[in-house]
Amino acid sequence: MSFVTVEQSPAFEFRVRGRVQGVGFRPAVWRMARELGLSGEVLNDGEGVLLRVRGDQSRIAALIQQIERDPPPLAHIDGIERRRYGGELPHEFRIAESIEGPARTQVAPDAALCAACAAEMRDPGERRYRYPFTNCTHCGPRLSIVTAIPYDRATTTMRPFPLCAACEAEYRNPKDRRFHAEAMACPRCGPSASLIALSGCAIPRSGDADVIETTARLLARGEIIAIKGLGGYHLACDATRPETIVRLRRLKRRDAKPFALMARELAVIRRFCAVDAVEERELTSVHAPIVLLRADGPARLPDTVAPGLDTLGFMLPTTPLHFLLLQGLDIPLVMTSGNLSDEPAIIDDADARRDLADVASFALVHDRAIANRVDDSVVRVMSGRPRVLRRARGYAPSPLRLPAGFDRAPDLLAMGGELKAAFCLVKEGQAILSQHQGDLENAATFDDYRKNLALYERMFDHAPSAIVIDRHPEYLSSKRGRIEADRRGALVIEALHHHAHVAACLAENGRSFDAPPVLGVVLDGLGFGDDNTIWGGEFLLADYVGYERLARLTPVAMLGGSRAAREPWRNLYAHVMAAKAAGAAGLADPSKWAALNGKPLALLERMMARGINAPLASSCGRLFDAVAAALDICADRQAYEGEAAALLESLAATRVDVREGYDLEILDRPDAGLMEIGSAPLWRAIFDDLQRGVSAAVIARRFHLGLAQSIVEVATRLATRRYFETIALSGGCFQNRVLFESTVERLREAGFKTLTHAQVPANDGGLSLGQAAIGAAHVIRANAIAIRKDKTCASAFPAASSA
Incomplete structure (x- = not known):
């Protein structure tokens, strides 16, 4: 149906904010x-996008409704603002040239190959047949190639590749799905x-x-090959x-x-x-992450892929190059990061x-530069929902809307932690998380972290008035935060590590600023705890402003000290x-x-007695290490962080008929003003079961x-003393599927509402999301107090400290 434009109708201007550039938004409109x-x-x-329109008001309303209801697949609309427009407009609707200005839009994450492009590469009649950059x-590609915004070809690593006439025609044609596709190309150009x-x-x-x-063919005959991917090199083999x-x-x-x-x-x-259906949806999604799956199919891969684990991390081809490479292979490939151990890709x-x-015989490379390192994301489905374990390709830098x-x-800028580092920008009510950076103790990773701080500052025109850091004085992220604050004259806010974990869970779940x-x-x-000791197994009554x-x-x-995190037998003895x-x-x-046989126990006993290099820690991670060592699981040394806990979980996930767990004791400690979970009964029960020949799988499950x-028993007892209805679960130990699902199920049976990460x-x-929420709450409260000239705190808890 065609309509006649009403020339004298009122005109309106609509500001569309969100992820609306480089995703086909303008041609759709x-x-x-x-x-x-x-x-x-x-x-x-x-x-973002500016829409100026004249015509019948009912049709304008219909346009806005259609935009909100049916945006392009990669678009995400955060809001649409309307106002009257008094300027001149063309008689026909057009796509106008971009206007540069302050960066307040979003850069889209890298997106997996779509079905239409895949079909073109399979069709010998198409000019992009078997073209690996379709x-x-x-x-x-998006984040991996961008250098600045507005997101145009000139601000990406596609700049050295001028479009040929055929691609130029597609690029200029609003009816084509490649209209202003900044990374588009063909074999000619x-x-x-x-x-x-x-x-x-x-x-x-x-x-x-x-x-x-x-x-x-080289992979099929057993070669190891380096492959230049989207956000870094991979090492691949059969x-x-x-x-x-x-x-x-x-x-x-x-x-x-384990290898991906x-x-x-x-x-x-x-x-x-x-x-299952949820895992299939994640594997085939536009994010295309690595998904951790139960390794119980009809066939088996060599144990050397993921030694001792009951899961495998699989992904589908993420780029056209990977898609073409896998077409002729009926086998899975190892596709691990292209680096030496502990180095960034x-x-x-x-x-x-x-x-x-010295690792690969050959390299499959290309001549498009990678502007920004972006690792593969990792997802695991637990309690029926996909949970992001590593947030990178396909997700970053998509923002999260902060709660009411x-x-x-x-x-604000939140610097994150030392391990699995990621930073977070707060801008206009949104939290913009960086891609996973890695462990900052590695010099190359720390260099990349600093580079990305500068990149995100440019991309989002970000000038923080406050910088939030972890309270640990030796974290490199915290030290860098202080340097950044000095450079900018910004306020420094210190956030307790475990409070930030809770705040991250609250923010992700939309818990409002003034919620109980x-x-x-x-x-x-x-x-690092607020008493200068090591924490790691905590129950905090908390909101965004403070905690108890x-x-x-x-x-x-x-x-x-730190050797205990690498050598589980030390934790068993302790x-x-x-x-x-x-x-x-x-x-x-x-x-x-058995795990302590031949170890220098007398020396360790003297260390404990004298308090030499033996700091006390309420760490749940070290408890997992100790139980693993008791079962002689990598007792001497862990080959990677969390290996002992991962192997212990795999044992616990074995199909054994165990419904009741070991008893741990719940203790009141009036001297510390705390309730404690003590493990003395656990060790007696474990040793008795070992003596009786009970299987390691049963012990791990118990x-x-x-x-x-x-955990449920402590929560239930605390609920009789202090008011709360909701429990937020956070921390790396809750990436353990057996522990997570068992805890969530029991908490719900006990009548609690549960908030979890996804x-x-x-x-x-x-961590940086929680730091950002704490810092924002600190500033909002301080501003409110200044306005009221009232010293009354908005929370019953101590606020995050500023320095």
């Missing part, structure tokens, strides 16, 4: 407006792939095969060849940490893993040639000795535990269930 017979224009600027406004030898090997002749087909995987582990110096896998389609994944071509030559009341916050406190249960490895510590796990010595000191009857002498039950990690990768 253009098509809708022309179908409705409206005149006007739509354009990009620094704040994309459109519905898919392709775009990037190209090549296969190079890294270790002196000759590239085999393969007849008419292109470089991608040749790469696939996942069905144990000898190749062993060689990759040796050369990459990655002894046991990629398969061409769900049917291949289902040969090795069970995939390589993004520079020269670095890849230098550093990966936070729109009053000024620009919740009981936050935070279980993790360690964090109500309960904890009983503190136990970390023998050797816990057994603590249980004996607590009067646990019938507990075996430590020398009778430990998990007992810990979950003790969009941001429960581990330290989500």
Whole structure:
């Protein structure tokens, strides 16, 4: 149906905010407006999209409704503001040129290959047949190639590739899905792939095969190949060849940490893993993350892929290059980060040639630069919902809308933690989380962290008036935060580590600024407490402004300090000795535990007695390590962070008929003003079961269930003393599926409302969101007090400290 434009109708201007650039938003609006017979224009600027329209008001209303109801697949609308417009407008609706200005729009995450582009690459009649850089406004690179905004081709790493006439015509045609697709290209004008030898090997002749087909044949014959991906290099090999995987582990110096896998389609994944409907939806989503799946399909991959674990991390092809590579392979590939162990993934071509030559025989490369390192995201489905464990490709830098009341916050920067670091910007009521950065103790990772701070400042025109840091004085993120604050003259706000975990869970779940406190249960490895001791098993009555510590796990010595986090046997000895000191009857002498045989126990006993390098810690992570060591699971040394806990969880997930867990004791400590979960009964029960020959799987399961039950028991007792209805679960230990699901189920049965993480990690990768919420609450409250000239606090708890 066609309409006649009413020339003298009133005109309106609509400001559309959100992720609306580089996602096909303007051509979608253009098509809708022309179908409705409206005149006007739509354009990009620094704040998002500006829509100016004249016509019948009912048709204008219909246009706005259609925009909100049916935006392009990658678009996300945060809000639409309307006002009258008095300027001139064209008689026909058009797409106008972009206007530069302050950066207030969003940069989209990198998006997985869409179905339309995949179909083109399979069709010999299409000019992009088998072209490994095919994309459109519905898919392709975004964050990994952007250098500034507005998001135009000139501000991406596609700038060196001028469009050919055919691509230019598509780029200029609003009816084409490649209209202003900034990364678009074709074989005539775009990037190209090549296969190079890294270790002196000759590239085999393969007849008419292109470089991608040749790469696939090399992988099938057992070669290790470096592949330049979207946000960094990968190292790939045939996942069905144990000898190749062993060689990759040796050369990459990655002894046991599980490898990520990629398969061409769900049917291949289902040969090795069970995939439910929620997991399938995540695998095939535009985010295309690695999804942790139960490894109980009809076929088995070599144990060397994920030693000792009952899960495999699979993803589907994320780019056109990966899509083409996997088409001829009926096997899954190992697709792990292109680096040496503990280093960040390589993004520079020269670095890849230098550093990966001793690992890979060949490299499949291309000539489009990677502007920004972006790791693969990781997701796990627990209690029926996908939970992000690592937030990077496909998710960052999509913002999260902060809850009601936070729109009053000024620009803030939260620096995150030391491990699994990510920072967070607060701007106009939104939290913008960076991609996963990694462990800042690594110099290259810390350099990347600082580079991304500067990038995000430019991309979002961000000038923080306050910077929020972890209270730990030695965190590199905290030290950098103070430097940034000095440079800007900004306020520094210190946030307690475990309070930030709770606040992150509250913010993600939309808990309003003035909502009553919740009981936050935070279980993790360690964090700096407000009493200058190490915390890691905490029950905090908390809101955004403050907290009160109500309960904890009983503190136990970390023998050797940081070495205790790497050597589980140290934690076993410390816990057994603590249980004996607590009067646990019938507990075996430590020398009778297999994992402690031949260890220097006398030396450790003197360390504990004298308090030398043996700080007390209420760490749940170290409790997991101790139980793992009791079962002789990597007791001497963990090959990677969390290995002992992961292997213990895999044992606990075994199908064993266990419904009741071990008893832990709930203690009142009037001297500390706290309730405690003591583990003395646990150790006596574990040793008795070991003596009776009870299987390790049963013991592991009983430990998990007992810990979950003790959490519920503490919460129930605390609820009789202090008012709360809601419990927030956070911390890395709640990425353990057995513990998480057991705890959530029991809390709900006990009548509590439970808040949990899904969009941001429960581990330290989500810490900066909580820091940002705490900092924003601190500033909002301070401003409100200044306005009222009233010293009354808005919370019953101590506020985050400022320095």
